[in-house]
Amino acid sequence: MKHRLLLVCLAAFALSIPAAAEDGYDLWLRYRAADAAAYPELAATVRELVGGGGTPTLAAAERELSRGLNGLGGADVPLVAAPTRDGAIVFGTPRSSAAIAALTLDLGRVGPEGYVIRSTAVNGRATTVIAANSDAGVLYGAFHFLRLIQTRAPLRALDIVSRPRTKIRVLNHWDNLDGHVERGYAGQSIWDWHKLPLWLDPRYTDYARACASVGINGSVLTNVNANATSLTPAYLEKAAALAGVMRTYGVRVYLTARFSAPMELGGLKTADPLDPAVRTWWKAKVDEIYRYIPDFGGFLVKANSEGQPGPQDYKRTHADGANMLAEVLAPHGGIVMWRAFVYSNETPTDRAKQAYDEFVPLDGKFADNVLVQVKNGAIDFQPREPFHPLFGAMPKTPLMMEFQITKEYLGFATHLTYLGPLFEEALESDTLVKGKGSTVAKIVDGELHGYKLTGMAGVANIGADRNWSGSQFDQANWYAFGRFAWDPGADSRAIAQDWLRMTFSNDARFVQPVLAMMMGSREAVVDYMTPLGLHHLMDTGHHYGPGPWVGNLSRADWNPTYYHRSDANGIGFERGPKGSGATSQYSPQAAARFSDLKKTPENLLLWFHHVPWDHRMSSGRTLWDELVLHYTHGVEVVSQMRVSWAAQQGRVDAERFAQVAAFLAIQEQEARWWRDACIAYFQSISRRPLPAGVAAPAQPLEYYQSLKFPYAPGHG
Ligand code: GCV
Helix, strand or coil, X not given: CHHHHHHHHHHHHHHHCCCCCCCCCCCCCCCCCCCCCCCHHXXXXXXXXXXXXXXXXXXXXXXXXXXXXXXXHCCCCCEECCCCCCCEEEEECCCCCHHHHHCCCCHHHCCCCCEEEEEEEECCEEXXXXXXXXXXXXXXXXXXXXXXXXXXXXXXXXXXXXXXXXXEEEEECCXXXXXXXXXXXXXXXXXXXXXXXXXXXXXHHHHHHHHHHCCCCEEECCCCCCCHHHHCHHHHHHHHHHHHHHHCCCCEEEEECCCCXXXXXXXXXXXCCCCHHHHHHHHHXXXXXXXXXXXXXXXXXXXXXXXXXXXXXXXXXXXXXXXXXXXXHHHHCCEEEEECCCCCCCCCCCHHHHHXXXXXXXXXXXXXXXXXEEECCCCCCCCCCCCCCCCCCCCCCCEEEEEECCCCCCCXXXXXXXXXXXXXXXXXXXXXXXECCCEHHHHHCCCCCCCCCCEEEEECCCCCCCCCCCCCCCHHHHHHHHHHHHCCCCCHHHHHHXXXXXXXXXXXXXXXXXXXXXXXXXXXXHHHHCHHHCCCCECCCCCCCECXXXXXCCCHHHCHHHHHCCXXXXXXXXXXXXXXXXXXXXXXXXXXXXXXXXXXXXXXXXXXXXXXXXXXXXXXXXXXXXXXXXXXXXXXXXXXXXXXXXXXXXXXXXXXXXXXXHHHHHHHHHHHHHHHHHHHHHHHHHCCCCCCCCCCCCCCHHHHHHCXXXXXXXXX
């Protein structure tokens, strides 16, 4: 009797434990078994894996395929030396696999990192071949093949040819050596510097797997607000240990270089890039780095920006600084990514103009192994910005895109904001510099100006939180970044759909509504934070909540009032010829469009123009009414997102369902806060009534102004 009771208790306990913990750790590499009846071609096309792991990277591909195929198929797929029956998966390069060498696969089309996935015959057996010119290419192809299964795609008659359109596809970690992540909302840094190099957290391998699964091939380990200590031998040894893990997955390690390191570490009196002793110091330092990390990628540098040291401290140019580093990296095959996010110490006429003013005169003056890294917009990763005027303005200098994956200005980790549409909008923007179709994507991938070096960087949203990104849906932004870096012409909806299917479920009743929710989520944030081209209304320092009233900071361009310029007459920053003239930094065709209030797209109106409150919008409403309705609409969309998600209960595991639901509740509350605070403030200036039927802010303006967040995460 006693035993029976015990068994009943044990059974009840076992039933209460989910089959597998669903805390988000597995990311989109969740290889849960597919329903064989609903997806019969999996069993028919995947029966055995032909082993080919001669190198560490091919061994990683083999491990991943085994893990994925075993998990997705629900049974172990045997590993064999050569196809023995129909349904073999053969992977490798022409060097590693005689079967692949014997096939005509046109690998010339895929370059050093691309791959071919093809259904063909090997030894008379129906086989799927995953082939590439390099081991990393094979690994990328293996992940693509697994993705096909994860998304329940057809597996027969495959003929996939894929090659990356950019060469350098890197994450920028703004991680400090003390573990704090600047603008990080997913906990502490994943790099446990204190325990490195001897303790290699298994997370490092899973990080590298996730990066490789979307083609990310570089990781800048340290914050752009750099600490010279990362270049000391003790830290180089730690970085080398990380490089050892990542190398297997085709991910190269990069570091940020503090420009004043020769003084701080070398005891020199100057860091002048033209000083021979400084150049000698950097040469020795770079040679030393390569002794630790033979495949070191190079440096990312933030110089003369927000107080960071740089060549201008010695009356030298950005090109002087970048080229000094480039010269010593070149013999080792390293590169410099020199950031264009600069704004000078003098109070500017318009901060949006500064990067262009400083960099365009330097076009053609950078060494061949330098890329200038440009944020998608000229201010700072706002919910919406027009494309940066540098794109198209430096034909002789490779420009790489910098996106921010971490959501500094888009609600941190709790707001569900899928960034795919933001990336896509920036990349699809037409600079018109060489006529119609001169998109930012074609500049970034080198097509328009013939850049030899190309790249895309994403400021990482990764931390030590169990779910990596601070929320389940923020993982989609890491994923989407990788896919856009591989193909800047990619489609954000298709990417979101893949991610949802891989991460959650292939059930159409789940995919369709949640996809719609993701696709509308970025516009909702724009609406409840900064509609119609407004920007930088975030409160001081932490950039979390609204602070449109802030106007007392020491630098004019740190104040939201500097950006929205609202007064009794109207609102917006006049950047046309009668204002700051920033529109003249675009190509003449684009400038003509942005300079003219009537031709400026309404979603950027207040970015480019100071517009009267009573201006008639295309809807026939006044600007004031339209503004209020956008704020209100943003909140309504979030409320609807909550409803859509609530309907998914039971279609996703309880653990992730509950976290997403709770975060959406936070988002709704905060969207309302943003709306109410901004309407209360702007109404105190516009002095106009709210449109009929629109709810008044819940609290008086003073209430919103009194809120303080001294401990908001991620603050630099
Ligand atoms: C790393 C913004 C952020 C800073 C960041 C800076 C940059 O200003 O608020 O935290 O510094 O951009 O991109 O360098």
